Amino acid sequence: MTRMTAARSPHSPAARPRPGLRERKKTRTREAIRAATYGLVGEQGYTATTVEQIADRAEVSPSTVFRYFPTKEDIVLTDEYDAVLPDLFRARPADEPWLDSLRAVLREAIGTGLREEPEVTRLRTRLMSEVPAVRSRMVESMSATGRLLAGAVAERTGLPPDGLEIRFLTASLLGGLLEVSRYWAEHGHRDDPAALVDRALDVVRDGLPPAGEA
Numbered sequence: 439m440t441r442m443t444a445a446r447s448p449h450s451p452a453a454r455p456r457p458g459l460r461e462r463k464k465t466r467t468r469e470a471i472r473a474a475t476y477g478l479v480g481e482q483g484y485t486a487t488t489v490e491q492i493a494d495r496a497e498v499s500p501s502t503v504f505r506y507f508p509t510k511e512d513i514v515l516t517d518e519y520d521a522v523l524p525d526l527f528r529a530r531p532a533d534e535p536w537l538d539s540l541r542a543v544l545r546e547a548i549g550t551g552l553r554e555e556p557e558v559t560r561l562r563t564r565l566m567s568e569v570p571a572v573r574s575r576m577v578e579s580m581s582a583t584g585r586l587l588a589g590a591v592a593e594r595t596g597l598p599p600d601g602l603e604i605r606f607l608t609a610s611l612l613g614g615l616l617e618v619s620r621y622w623a624e625h626g627h628r629d630d631p632a633a634l635v636d637r638a639l640d641v642v643r644d645g646l647p648p649a650g651e652a
Contacts, residue, residue: 468506470496475513476558484514484569511575514565517555523547523583524590536594540611541639545632552631560627566616567623576616584608614638 457465474495478487489510493500507513523543530539551559565572585599588608592599618634641647 464506467496467498467502471498471503471506472513472516475510476561479514479565480557480561484565484572509575511572512579514562514572515576515579517551517562524586527587527590528593532594536591537639537643539594540591541636544615544635544639548631548635560623563619563623563627567620573616573620577613580609580612580616584612587612611642614642 471492474492475487478491478495487510489500489503492510492513493503496503503513507516526543526546527539530542534542566576567573584605588599588604591597591608592601592604595604597604615635615638618631618638622629622631622634
């Protein structure tokens, strides 16, 4: 299989104003672990890849791998885009309808991932579709992203971020995005993922389409 490496996102910490030496070393170690994992998974599959193999290829100890990533699933799921979603949302025009802002932000995030890490993005979604442990961990990790997104949406709408309405909306959106990713992978990554996001958000706005039109 093709060997994969993790590309550096323009939104990643390494692409922001130059940090101190200690932080740069941490970033290099984190990227080395991710690149080693993607390479091994691409060559031999997820189940056959062990933390010991990842550590050996990244030239670190297994304990170092776990210091940066609590589980093997976290390595393949962690990216640099979730943390910037609220900032992207806040940067949209203040008078833009919030659903249009979400649509633009999600399309931008997906487009960035495909431009910067196309093979890794496809691999990650395939693993979410095929490996129950990866999918389960993804659902768990969504809670942190949901809190960040809830804060941004609450600012725009004036509703409390911990209110039922905002919590329901953000949980529905993130759960829906997980299903978009699985659908994309299950159909061989043939569709345009941005178009799939549009279809999903159209359901939020308009409800289900008539039978035969989906």
